[in-house]
Amino acid sequence: MTLFVLTVLNGLTLAGLYFLVASGFSLVFGLMRNINLAHGSLYLLGGYIGYSTFRTTGSWELGVAVGALSMAVAGAVLQYCIFRFMEGQALRQTLVTIAISIIAADLMLWYWGATAYQFTTPDWVRGATPIPFLQLAYPTYRLFVLLSAVVVGIALWLFLNKTRIGIMIRAGVDDKDMLDASGVNVQVLFCVTFAVGAALAGLAGVLGGSYLSLAPGEDMRFLLASLIVVIVGGMGSIVGAAVGAVLIGLTEQFGLAYAPSYAPVYTFLILVFVLAFRPQGIMGRPVET
């Protein structure tokens, strides 16, 4: 019973982190059909920059803010300098972002080295929180990550559904040309969306780096997670990203807890089942061909 509850909690925490990373990936894809395979690099770079800020200033909160904001800038730059010139060319975008992620990974290895870093979290999220009715305590910080993911998810939903920019973004997802024709500066909108998506990755980098660790290879781990989450949940859907993240997070943790040797197989099987019965993802809309 204890193992079960702990596994569920671990799964949900991991799902929270996956949701933060994958929702950014999904948002960027949903609006612009931009495939950003450097999304994992944004996660790791955001984490590293947040860590360096934390080391210099001693403030974890500042590290979170700088990690997210620096990636927002990086995302806007990516959109402005690269993606703007290859709209609709999915294959080239893929190849270019793969090239960028290779270079980024190598340069990050150069600058930050191969050591794994971990943040010291501030006092108010340290320690453990007792869980009612069970003789258990669970790390407060992980509950905080889960809570952050829920808050970000709701904020993102409100942003997309209730604000003017959000409405423009959704309009852009449906019909980009029509939106352009009605006087919206689509390029600015794209930069904003990319910045938001990248900032989510950077935020996740610092939050994740505080309980996992920051090391070379984490970029590909989170890119893989984002890919699977959005393929399973459905491209361009925030709700889909949440559903996919919960499914994959739980599967991974249950696999690790009960059958560690075959854990990645279960994730793969979910991918197979979803593709076999619902190729567009659980919450996705059919692909237009």
Add this chain to the structure above:
Amino acid sequence: MASVIEETPRESDGVLARLVRPVRWYHLVIALVLLVFPFVSTGFWTVQIAAQTFILGTIALSLMLLAGYGGMVSLSQLTIAGLAGYMVAVFGGASGGLGMFWPPIVAIPLAILIATAFATLVGALSVRTEGIYTIMITLAVGMAFYFFVLQNREIFNAFNGFAGLRPPPVLGINWRQPEYFYFLSLTVAAFGYFLVLYLSRAPFGLALQAVRDNPRRMRALGFNIQAHRIAAHALAGFIAALGGVLMVWLNTQISPGSVGLGPLISILIIAILGGILHPIGPFIGALIFVLLDNFAMQLIGGDRFNTVIGLMFLLIVLFSPDGVLGLWKMARERLKASKKPSADW
């Protein structure tokens, strides 16, 4: 994309005439160089440069077949090769008493068969969606395989993988000898090359290219486009598996690191660098890659190999989507245009 037909063979020609007509003088030169090379070079060049080029080229060739003819960019080709390699170790046995030590005559075909079956499965999965989704699904498959072999101790021996993998002595020959291994790799590479070249004009290959260009019309004409695509994945998987078996013999070991994201992407880089217009592209790309891999460190110092290869890849993708072959073609066309300037006016 890949050219379909340059010259149509005439019906009245004999088989020999049809085979000989497309041969140019530089084909003979290349063939001669390839045959003489191992006898005039050192073991390092014969194995580490030449044989490795053939092997990586063969695996990249399978991607060229899928991407060039089928329009499906699959990132899991190295995973297929790696699976074949792992199966050679598991069935054929490795050092430390690991594996089953079945006779090579059973183990090797079985390894290739399993890898091909897996490729077919991946193909059947990925053709359910199109375009960019194919890349993402195959990437996810490749990375899931990496994490799987990393964690699985029962079959794949987890982090350590397998070592001491050598080609079995056949006909009393030690195939680890540089010259023999060179010709073994060359044979496999040539087999793959001519198979893919033949496919470009065979009915199946033509249908595949037509499916790439206009799936709706092909469907309307009564072709089963999914079946064509899955068959392409199976065939490419077979070629990749051949390369994978040679790959473990070259490295004498296989571990999760051999099927990680780095090598996975390397195959893509090789294919794109060389060009996916023609089956020779992957081999050109492999040669550039292997030379860079071995000599870049001496040229630029330090160990920023990935930055160099990444930048090269970025430049190629940005400026010559058809790779080195595309550059060659552009140069040739420009030369032609300058020779007879009046033609266009």
